[in-house]
Amino acid sequence: MRASTLSRSALAPKLVGAGSLIGFLVVVELLIRIGAINRFIVPPPSEIVGSFYRIVTQEHVFSRFVMTAWECFITGAMITIFGIAGGLLLHRFELLRRATETWVAALAAAPIVLAYPLFMVLFGRNALTIIMIGFVAALPPVILKTLEGIAGTRRVLINVGRSLNLTPMQQFWKIQLPAALPVIFTGVRLGLIFALINVVGVEFLINYGGLGQLINDLAERYDLAGTYAAICFVILVSVLFYMFLEKAERWLRPVD
Amino acid sequence: MAATGRLTHKAGASPIGAVTLLRIAIVVAMLIVWETLSRSGWLYRDVIPSLLTIAKALADLFTQRGFYFDLGVTAAEIAAALAIGGGFGLLAGLLLGANRFLSKAFESYLYYLGPTPKIIFFPVMIMWFGVGPESKVALGTLSCFFPAALSVAAGMRQIDKVLIRVSKSFRANTWQTVMKIYLPAMRHPIINGVRLGFGVALIGTLLAETKLSNKGIGFQIINAYSTFDMPRMYAMLVVLFVLAIGVNALIGRLGGLSSIRRV
Amino acid sequence: MPAEPILVVDDVVVGFDTAEGPLIAVDHVSFDVRPGEFLSVIGPSGCGKSTLFNVIGGLLAHNQGRVAVSGEQINGPHKSIGMVFQEESTFPWRTVIDNVAFPLELIGLPKPERIKRARHFIALVGLDGFENRYPGELSGGMRQRVSLARTLASEPKILLMDEPFAALDEQTRLLLGDKVLQIQQQLKQTTLLITHNITEAVQMSDRILVMTYRPGTVKRIVEIDLPRPRSSAIVSSDAFGRYVAAIWGDLREEASRGMRDEESHALQHHETPT
Numbered sequence: 001m002r003a004s005t006l007s008r009s010a011l012a013p014k015l016v017g018a019g020s021l022i023g024f025l026v027v028v029e030l031l032i033r034i035g036a037i038n039r040f041i042v043p044p045p046s047e048i049v050g051s052f053y054r055i056v057t058q059e060h061v062f063s064r065f066v067m068t069a070w071e072c073f074i075t076g077a078m079i080t081i082f083g084i085a086g087g088l089l090l091h092r093f094e095l096l097r098r099a100t101e102t103w104v105a106a107l108a109a110a111p112i113v114l115a116y117p118l119f120m121v122l123f124g125r126n127a128l129t130i131i132m133i134g135f136v137a138a139l140p141p142v143i144l145k146t147l148e149g150i151a152g153t154r155r156v157l158i159n160v161g162r163s164l165n166l167t168p169m170q171q172f173w174k175i176q177l178p179a180a181l182p183v184i185f186t187g188v189r190l191g192l193i194f195a196l197i198n199v200v201g202v203e204f205l206i207n208y209g210g211l212g213q214l215i216n217d218l219a220e221r222y223d224l225a226g227t228y229a230a231i232c233f234v235i236l237v238s239v240l241f242y243m244f245l246e247k248a249e250r251w252l253r254p255v256d
Numbered sequence: 257m258a259a260t261g262r263l264t265h266k267a268g269a270s271p272i273g274a275v276t277l278l279r280i281a282i283v284v285a286m287l288i289v290w291e292t293l294s295r296s297g298w299l300y301r302d303v304i305p306s307l308l309t310i311a312k313a314l315a316d317l318f319t320q321r322g323f324y325f326d327l328g329v330t331a332a333e334i335a336a337a338l339a340i341g342g343g344f345g346l347l348a349g350l351l352l353g354a355n356r357f358l359s360k361a362f363e364s365y366l367y368y369l370g371p372t373p374k375i376i377f378f379p380v381m382i383m384w385f386g387v388g389p390e391s392k393v394a395l396g397t398l399s400c401f402f403p404a405a406l407s408v409a410a411g412m413r414q415i416d417k418v419l420i421r422v423s424k425s426f427r428a429n430t431w432q433t434v435m436k437i438y439l440p441a442m443r444h445p446i447i448n449g450v451r452l453g454f455g456v457a458l459i460g461t462l463l464a465e466t467k468l469s470n471k472g473i474g475f476q477i478i479n480a481y482s483t484f485d486m487p488r489m490y491a492m493l494v495v496l497f498v499l500a501i502g503v504n505a506l507i508g509r510l511g512g513l514s515s516i517r518r519v
Numbered sequence: 520m521p522a523e524p525i526l527v528v529d530d531v532v533v534g535f536d537t538a539e540g541p542l543i544a545v546d547h548v549s550f551d552v553r554p555g556e557f558l559s560v561i562g563p564s565g566c567g568k569s570t571l572f573n574v575i576g577g578l579l580a581h582n583q584g585r586v587a588v589s590g591e592q593i594n595g596p597h598k599s600i601g602m603v604f605q606e607e608s609t610f611p612w613r614t615v616i617d618n619v620a621f622p623l624e625l626i627g628l629p630k631p632e633r634i635k636r637a638r639h640f641i642a643l644v645g646l647d648g649f650e651n652r653y654p655g656e657l658s659g660g661m662r663q664r665v666s667l668a669r670t671l672a673s674e675p676k677i678l679l680m681d682e683p684f685a686a687l688d689e690q691t692r693l694l695l696g697d698k699v700l701q702i703q704q705q706l707k708q709t710t711l712l713i714t715h716n717i718t719e720a721v722q723m724s725d726r727i728l729v730m731t732y733r734p735g736t737v738k739r740i741v742e743i744d745l746p747r748p749r750s751s752a753i754v755s756s757d758a759f760g761r762y763v764a765a766i767w768g769d770l771r772e773e774a775s776r777g778m779r780d781e782e783s784h785a786l787q788h789h790e791t792p793t
Contacts, residue, residue, distance in 0.1 A: 421604065421608075422602075425577075425596050425600075426625055
């Protein structure tokens, strides 16, 4: 009795949500078919779905995906290494932290990607530009969260260490860093998502790379259904990536 | 009066702090590195222009009428995007925050669709709205709808429930409850939502301008790129970034928050 | 001749549907409150007293029975009942005076009048001078006084309080209790206090209603025959001690039932993996 009442109340809204979405697509399909919406501006959803297969097979979606993934991976590795190192460095040198922390926060709020023409001049119209933009844009959150994690260790845990006469090094490696890991991972997760968004965005803008470039390509070829399909595909990849990162984070902090 | 102990000055808390000195030192060091690189001849001419050239380009910018025109165009596009996207986001957020069923049905869609690259929708926006400013506004609107809706919904839910009960116990009507309890209680999430919304609307609109436009700051930047007028491009980027960070801080200050936040 | 009761709680039953099945929180509770009286409702945690508070206050519907204020049945928060909640309930974005004037704002009183009345109640709770401070600048005890002043500003016939001092330390609690008593005696305010603190209840009340553990019913109603005006000094008298002991005797049984129930609950829930 208990299980069914709970799941009934949890299932209903999800069904309504999914149902509304499908209902909306059906309505759009009908409106296009009767001509109320111009099919040369919005292709029917059925056609979009239909072109998925074509896109996947003819446009080398898999190798494009690998390329985008590779760019994201390199960016991700760089921000993890430099971000955590940067955060630790700022924690270690209090004066440096006080001087530069607001700058890092400002950098996090700054629209780095808008400078992509500049990056193109510096690095060329290639993967390096994409990676560098992703790196600069996604680095600040990792630094800030690392700082937050280390600095935010609960006072009482530090006192436990002090009562056991731990050296500062021991204190750091055995108490502060492990306690900070969940927050640090949150920072890495944020950074990775920023990285993905910037990588795909820049690929689209400079017409180079993997999935972002695919969309640009299809758009310039006026392949309507293909463009819509490719956009949906990229959004799907992005959403799945985000869900995966969330699962990974929850795995890392089961207590919360 | 009882003798109270005077707290001694913390070391390093002198008027011109060590912090300020360090900041100046860092900035000066970076400027020196820049200038050295610029004059070294390692990089192709003007890829890293000398600071003087950039300063001159900045000065030139401010004296050109065209610059202010483009600035106006971009600002209008961003304002429109914020108004429309923020407005719809506010409504959606209020609905989702007020009604648990709706929230469970639809909020996760917004939550997962939020952190995705919106610029890739630009070809669709062009198809729907043409090549004029409307497509840029549309992209900006799409960008800022999500963070606006999500912050408002979250803000509504984190209101201390006892405050709602207080309002009920005094028999306040719906309008009074919204205006006197909900909105003031939500002022922080709303301000942050506006800040975040402004940030992403700015990015969305400008990126769209760089891709396909014939006016606006974004267009001018990509124009400078294609004519390899590097000092001009640097000048525009400086202005853009100063404005972006400045407005962000201003919104925060107006809302009574102190730090620049994006996340 | 005792006056007509100002509040009548008649055979009230309140039940909930929980994950473990239906639960009766309040089980056929009946009592009256006379005008000007100070009545405390005391019971162990889980006896349904907060549920009763919410029902009388009109924030929660009862399943059976009726609640009437001056003969009028309630259906929602009644204008003659003012509530003071247990949790922090001041509006952090309003100053003290704007907090206290809130109920007057709602009924549309013009500003000068609102300010005047709010000042009166701020002084009554002993917070004059703090009108323009924000709750964040005040201590917990002071904030509860602001909440009290706010409710008093609406001049309710019945003051309904749910453990308003629960979050405060013992000394503050005793002193605030003094203050509330003083105000109550001055205004002849009918007061219904929900509490788990026996000393507090005996110190302040004319009568005490002792509740059983869940499902909560009235175990006993005790007349407190201590002289008025009372102050916290009365706590050390013999008669006081006898009342406290008697009530504790009643409560002890209920409280240990409650503890045993909770322990078995925790054991059960620990077995299911998260």
